[in-house]
Amino acid sequence: MAPRKPIYEGKAKQLFEGPEPGTLIQHFKDDATAFNNVKKGTISGKGVLNNRISEYLMLRLHDMGIPTHFIRTLNMREQLIKAVQIVPLEVIVRNYAAGSFSKRFGVTEGKALGHPMIEYCYKNDALGDPFVTEEHIFAFNWCTPQEMDEIRMYAFRINDFLSGLFAGIGIRLVDFKLEFGRLFENEREMIILADEISPDNCRLWDLKSGKKLDKDRFRQDLGQIEDAYREVARRLGVLPQDGTESSYVIEVNAKMPEKRKAASKSSATKTKSTKAKKKK
Ligand SMILES: Nc1ncnc2c1ncn2[C@@H]1O[C@H](COP(=O)(O)OP(=O)(O)OP(=O)(O)O)[C@@H](O)[C@H]1O
Numbered sequence: 001m002a003p004r005k006p007i008y009e010g011k012a013k014q015l016f017e018g019p020e021p022g023t024l025i026q027h028f029k030d031d032a033t034a035f036n037n038v039k040k041g042t043i044s045g046k047g048v049l050n051n052r053i054s055e056y057l058m059l060r061l062h063d064m065g066i067p068t069h070f071i072r073t074l075n076m077r078e079q080l081i082k083a084v085q086i087v088p089l090e091v092i093v094r095n096y097a098a099g100s101f102s103k104r105f106g107v108t109e110g111k112a113l114g115h116p117m118i119e120y121c122y123k124n125d126a127l128g129d130p131f132v133t134e135e136h137i138f139a140f141n142w143c144t145p146q147e148m149d150e151i152r153m154y155a156f157r158i159n160d161f162l163s164g165l166f167a168g169i170g171i172r173l174v175d176f177k178l179e180f181g182r183l184f185e186n187e188r189e190m191i192i193l194a195d196e197i198s199p200d201n202c203r204l205w206d207l208k209s210g211k212k213l214d215k216d217r218f219r220q221d222l223g224q225i226e227d228a229y230r231e232v233a234r235r236l237g238v239l240p241q242d243g244t245e246s247s248y249v250i251e252v253n254a255k256m257p258e259k260r261k262a263a264s265k266s267s268a269t270k271t272k273s274t275k276a277k278k279k280k
């Protein structure tokens with residue numbers, strides 16, 4: 001099998017060309033960055049956990065009518081997704097003051113906001129992802145007012161749903177970042193949820209103790225980073241049972257229809273032989 005075509009390497013994930021037109025493979029790495037790439041490190045096992053957590057949350061959101069890019073999990077670190085044209089915005093939903101918001105407005109971390117709110121940043125690492133308003137968004141034609149309405153509506157619905165879901169497992173959803181994209185299907189264009197939802201881009205605090213269970217542990221050198229990610233996965237009921245890749249593939253295949261199992265078996269064999277060749 002020809003090596004798959006890399007499309008993009010980001011800070012936390014890699015994208016490869018997918019097996020069918022209009023699809024991509026999203027590979028979750030253990031790499032972690034903070035403060036716009038100034039701080040770099042790895043969180044061992046993060047990619048595996050984020051793949052699992054994002055799969056679970058995207059599926060639950062799909063169940064409640066939010067269109068997402070998630071198609072299916074391929075293996076421990078990879079999922080098949082619909083390729084979209086990313087709207088170049090970080091959509092940040094906040095329920096409590098934290099992080100840069102607390103600093104900008106001089107508000108204590110953890111203060112409840114009067115109501116949930118959305119902030120937008122222009123996705124551009126070179127410019128440090130600057131905050132923008134809808135005026136900038138329309139002036140630069142990053143998206144139309146109709147698309148903006150949909151993005152806002154989805155973001156608030158996602159917030160309501162995820163806040164409840166996390167509260168149910170003893171976690172406060174403090175804030176989180178979403179990305180949306182345009183999907184072109186049957187001559188129609190629609191906005192769907194893309195990227196990932198994981199402790200990399202959500203602030204998650206234990207409801208009772210206030211313990212941070214997210215990437216702030218890495219940003220602030222709080223230690224026990226892997227444990228925090230694992231704790232979120234455990235509470236969501238998606239912790240991989242046994243850390244080995246082979247057991248995971250068997251488990252995923254067991255959930256697949258027969259036809260797909262055969263296809264995935266042959267591609268797994270091919271992947272192994274490609275890896276073996278590479279080692280040589
Ligand atoms: N369904 C999708 N189709 C196309 N691109 C996607 C899709 N979902 C996510 N992406 C993009 O894939 C990349 C994922 O990589 P990663 O999250 O590591 O990037 P990053 O280093 O954070 O950089 P960026 O600032 O672009 O997000 C992001 O650029 C994200 O916008």
Ligand SMILES: [Mg+2]
Pocket residue numbers: 010012
């Ligand atoms: Mg990213």
